[in-house]
Amino acid sequence: MTVAGRASGRAGDKRAAAGQIGLLVGGLVLLAVVTVLSMGIGARPVPPSEVVRALFDYQGTDDHVIVRDVRGPRSLLAIAVGAALAVAGALIQTLARNPLAEPGILGVTAGAGFAVTVGSALGLAAGQTGQLGFAVIGSVLAALLVAAVGRRSPLRLVLTGVALTAVLSGVALGLRLMLPDVFDTYRFWSVGSLAAREQASLALPLTAIVVCLCGALLLSRALNALTLGESVAHTLGAGVGRVRAVALVLITVLCAAATAVAGPILFVGLIVPHLVRKPAAGSVPWLVLYTMVLGPVLMLVADIGSRVLLPTGEVPVGIVTAFLGGPMLIWAVRRYGAGAL
Amino acid sequence: MSIRRSSGLIGAVSLALILAGCGSSSDGGSDAASEKDKTRVFAADNGKITIPVDPKRVVATGYAVPALIEADAPLVGISSWKRGEPMMSDEDLAEYKKLTKVAGEQAAETNYEAIAEAEPDLIVIGVPAPVLGDIDVKRLESIAPVVAIGPTLPSAWRDLSRKQADAAGALEKFDAGQKAYEAKAAELATKYKDVLPQLKLGHVGAYGEVAKGTFQREFGGSWGTNIAEDLGAKYYGKVKKAGSGSSAVSEYPSVEELPEAFGEADVLTYSVNADGSVPEAVQYVLDSKLWKNLPAVKAGKTFPLRYTEAATYGQAMKTLDAIDTSFAPLLKR
Structure with missing residues (x-):
């Protein structure tokens, strides 16, 4: 390569990097705007100026209480859950080298649902705290089992997750059909919601x-090497087994925590990585960063939609993400083609 | 010889039968039979039904269970009715436990064979009209006449329980219970006449959905308010979009709407369980900062109400006592 060519290449890299940084900053601004909107829109509308005042000049009025004590925690939860699911999705797709992988494929969601069902049947998971505890236990145990059985290869991992999901879902469904009260408790948890948390x-x-999330950022460089294949990763000095184990732990905890607090919310973990795959340009660190920003944006938009879609009351956010997720996935496939996947 | 003997035997048996027949007639047996067969036409949710004037073997389900136990109806089978157990008197609870259960808590859990085995001459179904679809009424009608008398508006329990008792031919004790309730309600209305009618009240019901972030606001005529209204309490406001049944008198706004719902209230009441514990849906409201910001809450004028699901006069007597205990501080202020 000539000196001029190298200079031109460096300039191109700089432009690409500047573009990626610009996109990230743009995403953060969008996140800030959507967050303010999320704190203003709801059963009782609060103007954006009042939202800002509630955050920086709290007077204790009803509007301020709604912003700070009802919608503030809810928006924070949406940001955390959106980021957790999206990053977990990016990690599992990278790790499994499967574009259709999503966090639930490790059996985490089914494990949480099974545990909530059993907890309800025992009369121990009636309240929110009880459900949260059982969901955490169930998802962690399920992920541990899947990781223990399928740790040797990505394919085995996915197959184990799918098999465990089928078993746990079947048993839990049987319990729920036999016990109507358990079914009643489960149905509210199972749709996935950010309300009243x-x-x-x-x-x-x-x-x-x-x-x-911090751990995922730190691990993303090592995962970058893993995308080139295990042999290349070994050559580059990456500890494949260690990276894979740490990634599994991160995926499990992220997905378990998100499912525990919000119930099973589908599609975010699947769709968000696809939406940012092109601007990330094959870089796992950028993929993780973008999903960390776009996941919350998608979740907040879905949550706002859940409050305003029906005049009769809220729609659980899990239903809105499902409605948004399907068309968005089709759009991503058509827009970017199979290469995006 | 044998032929002559046989003729004599036949003659003797025939004479005995004729005499026996005359004897039974003279004892008034046919009157009893016709009394038993007397029927009347009864207007129920499922149409005009011909039922016995004086049923002797009654099966009751749903809301008809507590009403007919209280009215001393001749019950031979009932559905399970766990939700009403805490509101039953010791005597009624003992009777409830003793009676054969021919159906579960849900209408779909009706045991048709058990009902047939009970050999009823009347079946009283006390479930809401939409739930009636879960029951095979035709199959029940093949066993005995079926009258469906289900709940409509929450405050309509007075008329419905009377109708159920009437169908079962058990109005005598029912009327005594009604009189006792009305006398006590009148007495308490007098006790609170200088306080209650001047206040604007609001009520939080037990059926909000925490998972959706909603609370149940009950207006006048709802489960949590209709008995307090007999004491002169005035629950202000009305449902934004009235539906049928309980949704005509209660609604489920977001917890964010607490200030709009109860900002004008002088006094707030809320449903609690029979043992005084606070249901999760109510606790969610009580823990909200928006609730704590309400003028009535700041003034300390919030009162828990027990037995708000009363659907018979006997149960409502307990509700009156509970309301009296809760509202007592109002008289001191």
Whole structure:
């Protein structure tokens, strides 16, 4: 390559990097705007100026209480859950080298649902805190089992996850059909919702999510090497087994924490990585960063939609993400073609 | 010889039968039979039904269970009715436990064979009209006449329980219970006449959905309010979009709408369980900062109400006592 060619290449890299940074900053601005909207829109509308005042000049009025104590925690939860599911999706798709992989494929969602069902049948998971506890236990145990059986290869991991999901879902369904009260408790949890979480103790799951998001960023360079294949990764000095184990732990905790606090919310983990795959240009660190920003944006938009779609009351956000996710996935496939996947 | 003997035997048996027949007639047996067969036409949710004037073997389900136990109807089978157990008197609860259960808590859990085995001459179904579809009424009608008398508006329990008792031919004790209730309600209305009618009240029901972030606001005529209204309480406001049944008198707004719902209230009441514990849906509201910001809450004028699901006069007597206990501080202010 000539000096002029190298200079031109460096200039191109710089332009690409500047573009990626610009896109990230744009995403963060969009996230800030959507967050303010999320705190203003609802059963009782609050103007954006009042939202800002509630955050920086709190007077304790009803509007301020709604922003700070009802919608504020809810928006924070949406950001955390959106980021957790999207990043977990990016990690599992990278790890499994399967574009259709999503966090639930590790059996985490089915494990949480099974545990909530059993907890309800035992009369121990009636309240939000009880459900949260059982969901965490169930998802962690399910993920541990899947990781233990399928750790040797991505394909085995996915197959184990699918098999465990089928078994746990079947048993849980049987229990719910036999016990109508359990079915009643489960149906509210199972649709996935961010409503009414403001009084639940969320410090622990949110802390776990933040720690794991940082962990995902730190791990993303090593995962970058893994995308080139195991042999190349070995040659580049990456500890394949260690990277894979850490990634599995991160995916499990992220997905478990998100499912525990919001119930099973589908599509976010599947769709968001696809939406940002092109601007990430094959870089796992950028993929993780973008999903970390776009996941919350998607979740907040879906949550706003859940409040305004029906005049009769809220639609659970899990239903809105499902409605948004399907068409968005089709759009991504048509827009970027199979290469995007 | 044998022929002559046989003729004599036949003659003797025939004479005995004729005499026996005359004897039974003279004892008034045919009157009893016709009394038993007397019928009347009864207007129920499922149409005009011909039922016995004085049924002797009654099967009751749903809301008819507590009403007919209280009215001392001749029950031979009932559905399970766990939700009403905490509101039954000791005597009624013992009777409830003793009676054969021919159906579960849900209408779909009706045991048709058990009902047939009970050999009823009347079946009283006390479930809401939409739930009636879960029951094979035709199959029940092949066993005995079926009258469906289900709940409509929450405050209509007075008329419905009377109608159920009437169908079962058990109005005597029912009327005594009604009189006792009305006397006690009148007494308490007098006790609170200088306080209650001047206040604007609001009520939080037990059926909000925490998972959706909603609470149940009950207006006048709802489960949590209709008995307090007999004491002169005035629950203000009305449902934004009235539906049928309980949705005509209660609604489920977002918890964010607490200030709009109860900002004008002088006094707030809320449903609690029979043992005084607070249901999760109500606790969610009580823990909200928006609730704590309400003028009535700041003034300390919030009162828990027990037995708000009363659907018979006997149960409502307990509700009156509970309301009296809760509202007592109002008289001191």
